[in-house]
Amino acid sequence: MNAISQLTQTTVRFFVALLVLATFIGQTAAAETVSKISLSAKLTGGENVGSYVTLTCTSGRTGMTGTGALLGYNTRTKTSYNYPFTITKITTSTGSVVCTGNLASGPAVTLTVKPTTGAITFSYKLANGATVNSTGQGVFTSR
Numbered sequence: 001m002n003a004i005s006q007l008t009q010t011t012v013r014f015f016v017a018l019l020v021l022a023t024f025i026g027q028t029a030a031a032e033t034v035s036k037i038s039l040s041a042k043l044t045g046g047e048n049v050g051s052y053v054t055l056t057c058t059s060g061r062t063g064m065t066g067t068g069a070l071l072g073y074n075t076r077t078k079t080s081y082n083y084p085f086t087i088t089k090i091t092t093s094t095g096s097v098v099c100t101g102n103l104a105s106g107p108a109v110t111l112t113v114k115p116t117t118g119a120i121t122f123s124y125k126l127a128n129g130a131t132v133n134s135t136g137q138g139v140f141t142s143r
Contacts, residue, residue: 034142035059037090037097039068039113041120041138048072048134053122055099055111057087064090066099068111070122085109085124097140115140 039055050072057066070083087101087109099111107125114120122134 037064037066037140037142039111039120039138039140041118041122041136043072043122043134043136045136046122046134047132048122051134053111053120053136053138055087057090057099065101068099070103070124087111113138113140115142 036056036058038057039053041053043049043051043053048070052071053068054071055066055068057064064087066087068085068087070085071081073080084104085101086104087099089100091098091100095114095116097113097115099113101109103109103124107127110121110123112121118138118140120136120138122136123131125131
């Protein structure tokens with residue numbers, strides 16, 4: 001397959017993903033207009049109750065990517081924490097937007113958002129291989 005054919009396939013996949021994303025968030029505009037998504041959510045269940053997750057992603061030549069953070073306060077140690085992460089891939093799955101990437105320290109991160117309800121699931125892997133899961137509610141926007 002030549003480079004132009006690969007570029008065409010990648011571009012088509014990108015615009016199809018944007019079209020699906022626009023459908024999930026109730027937009028009627030053309031998929032090309034979805035250039036940014038953001039999320040602000042409070043975790044209410046699981047390991048990180050009381051923490052917050054923020055996320056901002058923008059579209060670019062390689063698809064939609066972005067950054068976020070898990071923010072909170074550890075009542076045991078009396079310290080605030082801020083664990084930044086990057087999002088390297090966004091996909092859709094039956095009414096959900098799935099963002100995957102890595103914490104700055106390396107472990108994998110998955111953030112699943114149901115745009116119609118604002119329900120989220122935030123997961124990351126620890127160094128020992130265990131997965132930490134949290135759920136919550138937030139505001140998901142796109143433009």
